[in-house]
Amino acid sequence: MTRQIVSVVGGKDAASTGTYASINPARTSEIVAQVGLADAGTFADACRTAKDAQREWAKVPAPVRGRVIASIGRLVEANAESLARLVTREIGKPYAEALGEVREIVDTCDFFLGEGRRLYGQTVPSEMPDKNLFTFRNPVGVAAVITAGNFPVAVPSWYLVPALLCGNAVVWKPAEYAAASAHALYQIFVAAGLPDGVLDIVFADGAQTFEGLERALTEGTVQKIGFTGSSEVGSKIGELAGRHLQAPCLELGGKNPMVIMPDAELDLAVEGALFSGFGTAGQRCTSLGTVIVHESVHREFTERFARAVQQAEIGDPEQDVLAGPLLDQKFADRYEDYLTWIQPHHQVISGPVGRITADSPRRDFTGAGGLYYHPVVVDGVKASDRLFLEETFGPIVGVTTFASLDEAIELANLPGYGLSSSIYTTDPKHAFRFREGISAGMVSVNNSTSGAEAHLPFGGNGKSGNGSRQSGMWVLDQFTRWQSMNWDHSGRLQKAQMDVADISPDMGFRI
Incomplete structure (x- = not known):
């Protein structure tokens, strides 16, 4: 109706x-x-x-x-x-x-x-x-x-x-x-x-x-x-x-970073990245923008992440799926423009790119009649890429690497947004150093970039x-x-900073 x-x-x-x-x-x-x-x-x-x-x-x-x-x-x-x-x-x-x-x-x-x-x-x-x-x-x-x-x-x-x-x-x-x-x-x-x-x-x-x-x-x-x-x-x-x-x-908006430290629990990090990047088809202001993963665990993380994305259920939002369609045709048009930002030095590790159709299905799902798109993970993103610097409202996530926590924090702050952020680590020192250095208004430790509670402040800084x-x-x-409001009941005019009470040198009180 x-x-x-x-x-x-x-x-x-x-x-x-x-x-x-x-x-x-x-x-x-x-x-x-x-x-x-x-x-x-x-x-x-x-x-x-x-x-x-x-x-x-x-x-x-x-x-x-x-x-x-x-x-x-x-x-x-x-x-x-x-x-x-x-x-x-x-x-x-x-x-x-x-x-x-x-x-x-x-x-x-x-x-x-x-x-x-x-x-x-x-x-x-x-x-x-x-x-x-x-x-x-x-x-x-x-x-x-x-x-x-x-x-x-x-x-x-x-x-x-x-x-x-x-x-x-x-x-x-x-x-x-x-x-x-x-x-x-x-x-x-x-x-x-x-x-x-x-x-x-x-x-x-x-x-x-x-x-x-x-x-x-x-x-x-x-x-x-x-x-x-x-x-x-x-x-x-x-x-x-x-x-x-x-x-x-x-x-x-946001370009929300997720830092994966060498001591991170990788299965948990993959689960967090999957939900952060592709829940609501990546159409949250708090959706994951870039995974910043330590070079020592890069290969293992990306293999697990790519596999999780390939297995994720995309389809009818009335069913038990990770994501449904894009919100509206204007967002679909904009998302297709984001896909043109993928460059030759990038590597798409998640499978097909673009709209889900009978010619480009997602297993047995053809996306018939809806604005459905394949989730995309792009590895090899550089700090100078548009895919790294600009918000992408839709199901696309970039991956880059770092060698030290200071470098990770610098990369996380570089796009100039400051809404949400996340770090996966088992070391409290890493968590608190990240919190101190990140410009985001919200920080998660071992959790996704998305998710707010009604009694916690929500908001961002910079472009966010x-x-x-x-x-x-x-x-x-x-x-x-x-x-x-000031209410004077002395019965006389007392002038602030002029008639202030004082203490004499001999500690005697005087007005």
């Missing part, structure tokens, strides 16, 4: 100026949803509506807002399987992964339920008598949240849940190719008791979204931008926000982001502003 989806502003369906067909990438003849696309004016209107609604929402006590977040979590939990199956159908993510993504929303809600009672400020001692100092967290106002579709429900929850909990209103622009999943999540949020206008959902293409965001910033109806997507688009949003003296929350963090208590700094 094809869903009909439009934007919702202030609790009412908004007009559309165009349409988009969200396609099942596992069966491209199947339309999952017909999506009505809004224009820049609708986005700007949503921000005005949200600004009005936010004033009343902010007056709701934070513990009560927390109970709404708890209701969202329970509704997601009750509808977990159907929501996960919709995610699988719309973007081709294997069902087990889609169900894990839905559970991430529940974890996020469970954590932030408690934060409704822990939006702590501080009581600070004054340098003057009869004076008290306080700090408070205030909501920022309206947050414009723009998200990608590779995690169509989990990643948005990282923004929506804390933003709403803190007393903000949100205008959410999901990816068009994951519109049905996003709309289903929106309906759950509204059903939990959110007032009209506190959360609006707007479907629009990139150009209209950018124009609408620019209008809203000029009008002063947006006080925070959250963006998950490519580094290229993130830099443009960062520039736009900077012109309006705002600091956005940017979660961007502007240092902002999502998840856990750290994200509260994205959706609140610190306010200080």
